[in-house]
Amino acid sequence: RIMDSEKTSIWKAMTKTPASIALIVYSFLALWFVGGLSVFHLYLISVNQSTYEKFRYHFSRHTNPFNKGIVKNFTEVFCSSIPESKINFRAKVQKKSGMPP
Numbered sequence: 362r363i364m365d366s367e368k369t370s371i372w373k374a375m376t377k378t379p380a381s382i383a384l385i386v387y388s389f390l391a392l393w394f395v396g397g398l399s400v401f402h403l404y405l406i407s408v409n410q411s412t413y414e415k416f417r418y419h420f421s422r423h424t425n426p427f428n429k430g431i432v433k434n435f436t437e438v439f440c441s442s443i444p445e446s447k448i449n450f451r452a453k454v455q456k457k458s459g460m461p462p
Contacts, residue, residue: 409434 375381405415409427428434 406438407431407434409437 375385402412405412408425409429410425414425429437
């Protein structure tokens with residue numbers, strides 16, 4: 362509305378509404394961190410590693426035995442079916458004797 366009513370530039374519109382500058386900075390920071398994490402995790406998928414393995418074996422020179430190549434790694438993560446859980450979460454828990462209530 363500001364730009365339409367006064368035929369002004371984007372810079373003048375931003376200086377008249379400082380909240381827009383704060384929103385731009387906030388959005389940039391959020392995009393930067395979320396984008397960085399997304400790229401890092403896509404890299405981890407491409408080499409078939411977990412975050413823990415990446416930092417634990419950072420200085421190890423051994424090859425990853427689970428790495429099947431980029432295409433097969435992505436296929437394994439995004440196209441494989443998830444097996445059913447072996448835990449019955451609706452089962453009743455048996456109370457052990459000697460345990461406080």
